[in-house]
Amino acid sequence: MQTLSRGQRLKLADLGLPNGNFSIKLECNNAGLTIDSACFGLDAARKLSDERYMTFFNQPASPCGGVRLADANRFEFRLAALPGSIHALVLTLAIDGNGVLGSLGNSRAQIVDDAGQVVASFDFSGALFKDERAVMLIEVYRKDDHWRLSPVGQGFNGGLDALVTHFGGEVASSAPTSAPAAPSAQTAARVSLDKRIEKEAPHLVSLVKKASVSLEKAGLGAHRARVCLCLDISGSMHSLYKSGAVQKFAERILALGCRFDDDGEIDVFLFGANVHQPDPLGIGNNRNYIESLIKKYPLEGDTRYGRAMQAIREYYFHKTPATGPQQIKKADTPVYVMFVTDGGTADQPLTERLLRESSHEPIFWQFMGIGKGRKSKSKALSFFSDSNFPFLEKLDELSGRLVDNAAFFSVEHPEEHPDEALFDLLMDEYPEWVKLVRGHGMIP
Secondary structure, three states: OEEEOOOOOEEHHHHOOOOOEEEEEEEOOOOOOOEEEEEEEEOOOOOOOOHHHEEEOOEOEOOOOOEEEEEOOEEEEEHHHOOOOOOEEEEEEEEOOOOOHHHOOOEEEEEEEOOOOEEEEEEEOHHHOOOOOEEEEEEEEEEOOEEEEEEEEEEEOOOHHHHHHHHHHHHHHHOOOOOOOOHHHHHHHHHHHHHHHHHHOHHHHHHHHHHHHHHHHOOOOOOOOEEEEEEEOEHHHHHHHHHOHHHHHHHHHHHHHHHHOOOOEEEEEEEOOOEEOOOOEEOOOOOOHHHHHHHHOOOEOOOOHHHHHHHHHHHHHOOOOOOOOOOOOOOOOOEEEEEEEOOOOOOHHHHHHHHHHHOOOOEEEEEEEEOOOEEEEOOOOOOEEEEOOHHHHHHHOOOOOOOOOEEEEEEOOOOOOOHHHHHHHHOOOHHHHHHHHHHOOOOO
């Protein structure tokens, strides 16, 4: 085993790692500090030009699988899987909360091969630092067609924000004005939200991680969208509300919203004979949200999809003049609507018209029917699910739309699918829709 010193530079082959498969295991003597680790994937200009290549607690793997946070203290690397655009990987530590790295006790980062053998170790402690709150600890980089490794040990007084600015802020300063939000701002907001979830809603942490994995698989790790949960409150839904099934399902959609946006909440609409818009569902009020909701909005005796769809469209696009269904509407952020029902609708013609009109808007309708009967097949899953919703099946294939802006699946019960399978199912058709509406100029 080699003992590494700060500033030393070695080829991975010289460490017995010619295939680029290895792990870095962190053993930090925190001395009461809360320390977060992250790995930044940088381009040739040493910029975080692709936010998906920041690997950390709630984005635990790069899209290609070349970097993976196996647990809180170990990163796994498969360098051959990285795209050519990634020229360096920088492993960092940052203090969450009060404290400085000067308080850090004797610590080390171990380089471990595929067989589990420690091939090198970099020892560090607070003696290397003073008032710094973050540090670039180890860098793995390409040079002359070889991957190399260097213990860096460079500190930053500003903590994680300083690291994000150092790597991603340069992207923000050079990006064209029409580009999406800069990676630095997105990343900082996401990290802040993750901390809120850990503190205010720890029961959602696992769900948010699973949602992250599904979005990464769908190529939407850096995608931003507003999420809306639209719930049927007709009388036939009584047992689902009473059993807590709707509450659990709502928490899963909130977890998806926490990955699509950084405000920690999703919009909610209710529909029966009428339409209601209660307060948003968020990480601060989710515990008994549905129970409180139904006390305020008792179940109703009718079901009207169209009224709910019209209310949702007006809420998100009310500032845009309604000059006809053929006018394409634009927005900085698309809208993902999770539409849940257990029955048919009394306003089918209105529903069809609204779905056709909204195909010119950046709003996607994901319908889920609760019931059984006829057969329908999802592209995301390898089995058929029962359906008793011929009208929703018709909407899924409705003609006369600018783009296919709806997807449908049915379940016998809201908890039928495990979390991972449900999140995959929710991303069945949405990624293709994103490409289509972007091609029509509806979103950046």
